[in-house]
Amino acid sequence: MNRLPRIAIVGAGPGGLTLARLLHVRGIGCTVFERDEHALARPQGGTLDLHEDSGLLALERAGLTAGFQAIARYEDQGTRLIDKAGRLLFEEQDATSGNRPEVDRTALRELLLGALPAGCVRWGCAPQQARPLDDGTWTLAFDHGIEGPFDLVVGADGAWSRLRPLLSRYQPQYSGLTFVEFGIDDADNAHPAVAQLVGRGKLSVEADGRALIVQRNGRAHLRGYAIFRVPADWAERRFDFTSPSRVRQGLLEEFAGFAPQIRALFEASNDSFVPRPIVALPVGHHWVHRRGLTLLGDAAHVMSPFGGEGVNNAMRDALELAHRLAGNADDDAAVIAYEMQMFERIEASAAQAAEAAATQLSHDGQALTLETYRGHAASRAVEPGFA
Numbered sequence: 001m002n003r004l005p006r007i008a009i010v011g012a013g014p015g016g017l018t019l020a021r022l023l024h025v026r027g028i029g030c031t032v033f034e035r036d037e038h039a040l041a042r043p044q045g046g047t048l049d050l051h052e053d054s055g056l057l058a059l060e061r062a063g064l065t066a067g068f069q070a071i072a073r074y075e076d077q078g079t080r081l082i083d084k085a086g087r088l089l090f091e092e093q094d095a096t097s098g099n100r101p102e103v104d105r106t107a108l109r110e111l112l113l114g115a116l117p118a119g120c121v122r123w124g125c126a127p128q129q130a131r132p133l134d135d136g137t138w139t140l141a142f143d144h145g146i147e148g149p150f151d152l153v154v155g156a157d158g159a160w161s162r163l164r165p166l167l168s169r170y171q172p173q174y175s176g177l178t179f180v181e182f183g184i185d186d187a188d189n190a191h192p193a194v195a196q197l198v199g200r201g202k203l204s205v206e207a208d209g210r211a212l213i214v215q216r217n218g219r220a221h222l223r224g225y226a227i228f229r230v231p232a233d234w235a236e237r238r239f240d241f242t243s244p245s246r247v248r249q250g251l252l253e254e255f256a257g258f259a260p261q262i263r264a265l266f267e268a269s270n271d272s273f274v275p276r277p278i279v280a281l282p283v284g285h286h287w288v289h290r291r292g293l294t295l296l297g298d299a300a301h302v303m304s305p306f307g308g309e310g311v312n313n314a315m316r317d318a319l320e321l322a323h324r325l326a327g328n329a330d331d332d333a334a335v336i337a338y339e340m341q342m343f344e345r346i347e348a349s350a351a352q353a354a355e356a357a358a359t360q361l362s363h364d365g366q367a368l369t370l371e372t373y374r375g376h377a378a379s380r381a382v383e384p385g386f387a
């Protein structure tokens with residue numbers, strides 16, 4: 001093909017925006033259609049650690065390393081494991097020494113958005129339908145009308161992708177784990193004891209069939225997840241999410257056997273509690289190639305967050321797809337090559353995430369976590385667990 005492909009990306013998450021930027025630096029334009037009304041329409045979630053061979057590599061190829069350095073938090077890479085009495089079981093000695101810098105999701109989104117040409121992202125645009133035309137191109141139907149034709153539509157629209165059913169009959173399945181997310185604002189000033197308990201990075205504790213993971217974010221914000229192995233609708237029945245004080249009370253009851261300094265995390269929490277049932281596509285999820293349509297990121301391979309690879313995988317997908325589209329005169333061959341490589345590349349991290357989810361809150365979950373942390377500290381190769 002001599003002309004540049006006309007590309008639509010559905011979803012302005014880390015995967016979709018990284019792809020848009022990588023295409024842009026290679027001289028290929030695209031339009032990103034995003035359901036959110038604007039960039040700050042909803043909180044983007046907590047801190048992430050980016051990895052050298054995926055998230056960081058994609059940013060480097062996107063020419064954004066300097067911008068990233070300005071928002072990266074190298075100082076918050078610590079890991080701490082305590083028991084339910086609050087005794088320290090494991091701690092990374094130096095929270096600043098790792099090569100997996102933390103970054104807040106909102107800051108990452110801002111960085112990527114700021115590096116795109118004006119008008120590239122169309123906010124408040126969720127396609128109702130994608131339709132193939134006889135010549136292999138696609139159109140997208142929106143409330144405001146039909147857009148296209150596009151030579152390639154990329155579904156980067158997350159775990160509940162609207163485009164995935166056009167390629168795959170699989171839907172994400174509930175993993176058996178539900179997180180209840182909570183936040184603590186201005187921890188250093190307002191809740192110094194809690195801030196000290198969490199330290200510079202991530203704190204974990206697991207006992208009595210419950211677990212807690214709390215992560216330090218930018219601006220002294222702490223984001224925590226109370227983790228339960230329960231039926232998918234349990235949290236909605238157990239906690240009245242219309243009443244923050246009742247959720248807080250319910251969490252204090254659920255963690256009644258834990259030390260007061262751990263339960264103080266709930267007492268310090270703000271009023272934002274969100275249930276997050278954890279879902280995953282099957283390990284090895286793939287589809288038969290269809291001309292003009294593909295997926296990346298969670299749309300292609302949502303997995304439990306315990307491997308800390310979700311955003312990193314999405315950004316690596318973007319890198320691989322952009323690289324092939326730029327280097328191949330045949331768009332369809334480029335997409336086939338991307339899909340083949342992606343299916344193979346993702347399988348190991350999907351299997352790891354599934355195993356990590358399966359061992360969370362198992363009878364010896366804490367011992368396994370401790371073993372994993374020690375092993376990773378010894379090898380210094382991989383950040384342990386939930387990143």
Ligand SMILES: Cc1cc2nc3c(=O)[nH]c(=O)nc-3n(C[C@H](O)[C@H](O)[C@H](O)COP(=O)(O)OP(=O)(O)OC[C@H]3O[C@@H](n4cnc5c(N)ncnc54)[C@H](O)[C@@H]3O)c2cc1C
Binds near residue numbers: 125298
């Ligand atoms: C509790 C929790 C903690 C996590 N922690 C980590 C972590 O520490 N590290 C890590 O790497 N990963 C983590 N993950 C996983 C990570 O969030 C995802 O893997 C990552 O966000 C996937 O990026 P994405 O761009 O593919 O999709 P998303 O981030 O889901 O972005 C999809 C975008 O598409 C938009 N969209 C959706 N539907 C439509 C539509 N129909 N039309 C238009 N736009 C649409 C959405 O609004 C969104 O902007 C965590 C996940 C969870 C649930």
